[in-house]
Amino acid sequence: MITVFGSANMDLVAYVERAPELGETVSGREFRTICGGKGANQAIASALAGGDVRFVGAVGSDGFGADLREALDRSGVDTRALRTVDGPSGIAHIVVEDGGANSIIVVPGANGEVSEEDARTVSADAPQGRSAAGRTTDALLLQLELPMPAVVAAARAFSGLVVLTPAPVVPLPRELLDAVGLLLPNEHEAAAITGLPAPEEALEALLALVPEAVVTLGADGAIYGSRDGSRLRVPGRPVEAVDTTAAGDTFAGAFTVARTEGRTAQEALEFATAAAALSVQRPGASTSMPTREEIDAEVR
Template sequence: MITVFGSANMDLVAYVPQAPHLGETVSGTEFRTVPGGKGANQAIAAARAGAEVAFVGAVGSDAFGPALRAALDDAGVNTEGLRVVDGPSGIAHIVVEEGGGNSIIVVAGANGTVTGPSARDLEVIAASDALLLQLELPMEAVVAAAVASPAPVILTPAPVVELPDELLDAVALLVCNEHEAAAITGLGVPDRALEALLERVPELVVTLGSKGALYGSRDGSRLWAPAVPVKVVDTTAAGDTFVGALAVARAEGRGPERFLRFASTAAALSVQRAGASTSMPSRHEIDRALEDQPLANP
């Protein structure tokens, strides 16, 4: 089982030919309301990729709260740990350009009320093969969950903030994109950022978009996995799809080459569809795509 301790947001998605500059108004082509949030996205991605998943977080008492819970329930995620608090749910305002790139503004809402896992949450985490964390909850809550977790912690350091040593000391695997790696280390070359981050965590994946992903560990292992070439429609939640699928494959005992290929394939399938949680592939889709792109060393 995989437990996700994280955010649930309603994504308010506007599609435009080109994102507006400051002070500029542009005409959009479409608008959608889609359940999201990095935590909920990773939970749904992991569930669709074949894992039993439990989600711990909070939604508000507004109309978005039941819709966010329903999206998790529909994906087969256990939502017993999803609290309801008075006030608005978290939202993300997303602008998607024709080429698939996006910009995002997140307002925490109910997510900002989470201070840490309850005793019951810790029981669920203790029974898990992995705990997935992100940074859309207050840092004190993320640190509390990481430090208390007997399960291996997989952290996505987004949105990027200064990472306390107490948190990184509890992380088994850090998964970040090249921009996050550069922001954390001050090093713009992914290989160099990877080496610097391995001084703080035992295992690391740096995703490079269309250029693939890098893996490293303190035992000296280094690996580059190519991206799966596809036509991109919308990159929203591609990173969360990657992390959710990677956690599933890793929990199943696959080694780095195989879990990177599994995760990359899931992400490649997701960017060919619009939306966040709505774009995430099923286990059957991932396995079928992997058959067409076999590993060199299965």
């Protein structure tokens, strides 16, 4: 089972030829509201990729909250641990350029109400264990759009593989890193965390913090390392990007599904890279994520 402890936001997405400069007004060509938030994105990506997924977090008592819950349910995510709190849900204002690049402003809303008490439910009704081969069979997916004390508490409460996407980039407490099994930043986040702009050098520095790390490189694929000396690189897949929103969350969800199924790191990288490549060819966050059948067909 994969437990996602994270944010749920309603994405308010404007599509433009180019993003406005400060003080500038530009005309958009389309507007959409789409279920998002890094936590919800990773939960939906994991479920569509074939995972057994539950979500722990909070939405508001507004219409967006009901829509977010419905989108998660529709994707096959167990939302029994998703609380509804009085007030607005989290939202993200996203501007997507025609080339696929985006800029995002997040307003936490209900996500800011997620507490350490919520974090203690990450292991409830979710048995952890290891396969006969010693591979972790359960995982917790974390991001940093929730209050840090709650994230730390969740990581420490979980006994399976803890996967952290360190976004948005903030200082990472030692007590959090001590509980993380795999760190999964993109190249910009890896550089911000380590102070090293070269992804390969940043990867080595990350392995001083956690046992395993993956650095995603956008169109150039991803690199992987572990403290046992393994170093892997998977190239990107040549596609025409329409919208890169949530490509990293798609990668994280698919990679975690593959690992919980006992696949090797190489196989997991190929599976996740294929999923991310499919997602950037479609608009939106959760609406762009591929199914298991689509990913399998792409990998073959």
